[in-house]
Amino acid sequence: MKIGLEIHVQLPTKSKMFCSCPTTDAPAPNTHVCPTCLGMPGSRPVLNREVLVCGIKLAKMLGCKVADTTWFSRKTYFYPDMSKSVQITQYDHPIGVGGVVYLNGKPIRITRIHLEEDPGKTKRTSDMHALVDYNRSGIPLAEIVTEPDLATPAEARAFLAQLIGDIKHTLDLGENSERSIRCDCNISVGKERCEIKNVTGLKNVETALTYEMVRQIKILKAGGKIERATMNFDESRGVTYGARKKEFEADYGYIDEPDLGIFHIKALADSITIKEAPAKMIPRIADQYGIDQKMAKQLVSTSTDLALFFETVAGKYGKDLAVKWVAGPVTSNWKRFEERGGSTDGILEIIGRFAAGSINDSECGIEIKAFMTGESAEAAAESSAGLETLINEFLDANPKIVDDYGKGNVKAANSVIGHVKKNTGGQYSSADVVETAKRLIEARLS
């Protein structure tokens, strides 16, 4: 089975792609509009620089070759939501081509990424009349087209989930930002493919593809032939159905868009460095520093900034200290540190003193915690000392834990948690307890 996706992503600009209308939520229909996005005679498009910048970032994220020179085309089709009956998009000179993305180590090839404007939105009255709101007309989109390298609907969903995470990361959208994704899904069980248009959201993509997969398998089993077709997806019923016969691609009649000219983006592209996508970062860090994938994932998923700090420490004081301190207490205190906002320079300085031998193991742990949480050193030392005493008592009473840990059963350290919680309530975080336990066990073993 082969599945390929065409993914539409809205780019996070403040104004529209070709006019300065705001992209924020509008107070009412047709209030964020102007002659350009209404397609009024005499109006003209002017390209928003930020659209190119976002496009280049995404092209790089996908491992695409960014074009030296790119331009736009007109795709002509008639629909009430398309104010010019022409969509400004990219045809033969897209911003990026030929990339690859790894999904759990499997390469998914990216055909191309291009930029285009969104049409308006139509609403149907009860008797099917169109009511059109052009507030969305001219909202900038990137369309990402994959090769048919996805093997199952579940894989398609996993790929999209990863892609959304990567896009948020690359375009600095914040973890919780709404980023709806709209897909055209191509699927072929046998030779001929069907395209399901306009599926929104991860779950729907998987449902639509699964329904279509089963439909095609049934036809083939019965000795039938799959006809190439365009399908729609009914979200409420979870089924696909044949779409009205739309224009064939041949009739879009693409021509270049003379009103915008061309864009030499090589220098701009060279000046843009993107933050590494989490999905790429995990295997790279694991590989580069010889740590296991789990630890790399723990670092990256806590925060890519934490992972970058790990690399800084490893580069300066060696991988072992990075594992000991960054993957240890720095990780367990990261969330509080992030909330408070601060520079990692202070942590680096503490680890530096440990590396130089000016402070010992427990002093280093206390200082890091105090620095990251803002507690006083005494409080940190006290709670740390209290915690250490508690754990040491438990380990004295249960030497088997140390033995098991020494034999490679790292999870043995987890059994400390229950004991500590029982005696102190929620005073210490689980992560703190485990880290401290590991440190104390390792001290006993060495």
Add this chain to the structure above:
Amino acid sequence: MDKDIVARVAKAAHIRLTDEELEKYSKDLGDILEYFAILDEAPNHEGNGINPIEVADVLRDDVPEEKFESEKLLADMKTYENYIRGPKLV
């Protein structure tokens, strides 16, 4: 020119042609394209020619601005509760 092609072109362009008109435009387009055949002999060129002069890298800063009042824009349009009315979506 092949009438089937002209009919397909007219459909794509959303123009309805009577049989007479189809006949007429097929002939006209045929004559015109015959006159254009000389283009096949013309030399090729390496460059790109979207515009007769090079228009390159003209960009706008991403600054939102509302230049026109919605009311004025919609004044001559058919609207319903600020939506623009259109034909049936079938």
Add this chain to the structure above:
Amino acid sequence: MSDADTLSKLSKLNEKYQMFNDFCRDGELGDAKFLFSAKDNLTSEEYETCAGSRILGGYRPIFDATSIAKLKAAGGKLVGKTNMDEFGFGTFSANSGFGIPRNPFDLSRSCGGSSGGSACAAAVLDDHISLGVSTGGSICCPASFCGTYGIVPSYGRVSRYGLIDYGNSLDKIGILSVDPKQMTKYLPIIAGKDKEDPTSCVQPELKITHKKMKSVAVPREAVEGIAKDVLEAFNKALEDLKSMGIDVEYVDMPELKYAMPAYYILATSEASTNLARYVGMRYGQQEGDLTLGFDDYFTSFRTEYFGDEAKRRILLGTYTRMEGFRDRYYAKALQVRLVVIDAYKKMFQQHDAVLTPTMPFVSPKFDDISRMTPVESYKADFLTVPANLAGTPHLNCPCGYNADGMPIGMQFVSDHWNEDVLLTMAEEWDKQFEVRKAEVSL
């Protein structure tokens, strides 16, 4: 003359010559420094703007075209929107959804097109300038037929913001006037970068240095198939130019023969996408049966309100960009434009301008026009099309009159951004050639 008299004269002249679609019928001219008119495909807030098409009937733009706004800012008063071929599709202004302007030298003849109303206004109104738009010859042709000067600047010189598009890579806004000094005065005013039109933002400044022309090239290809009366006047003009100290050299420009097909393909390909927006929603004609499905609804408007030539060009342009034909026509035409530009650039290494007659014949009678096939009328543009395709500035100068008293024009083409040499040429020419003013009787 009082404002009322001026306006009443305007109205009477319009009755006779039909140069305007919408115009200033009453009110005051205020302290206007000068009066001007503009082709009806340039938007203005105070008049309907229909671009000669019934499909835009009743359209009232909410913004002024930059060129119009700049003339207003310079103290001008816009008195009328001039009649034209629908969306610029024609050579005789006869393909108009509204009035057809009459030639001031002979009412039974055409003003030329597609800026026919602008040439007519420039010819019959006193101290008047008119904004025209040229895509393939739409300023020089009517200027030639009506015996006025007409300047078409470089592509990208005058902002196209507010211009109702025909072919976006070809459209250029220029000025028609019987007085070349007016063109020299007002072209720099309407020129300049405009952030609303990216194609205007790459221009060097338009400086008027009064650079005199020293040498012109006359392509042999351009004097073949020219009517005898036109050729006689043209040859006489060449002698006059020589007597002004200008070298005249005959040259070969075989590439010019490819300009016509390349032009028509690019112009109609672009036009067919520009006109896709006219579907009976949002602006212009909107009174239709909304109970129809959208395909039927759109088709019914386009079928009813587009004129014959508009339909022909939409069909042609849709065809030449369609998958399967696109490479042979559209993509090839883009390359051929560059071939033609290169041919001009080669000429400009040695000459200041390329000179030809403007039109192959004097203005024809409407009866004869109605008998022309589409190909015959397209061919009439073969002298004006190459410079328009190349986006190079060009100028019509009246250069003679035939036995019937009909004006004949010659056309100078200069290098991109080099309007200066053309404007100076027009002023120099005007000193030694007597331009006849059409007899205007009411």
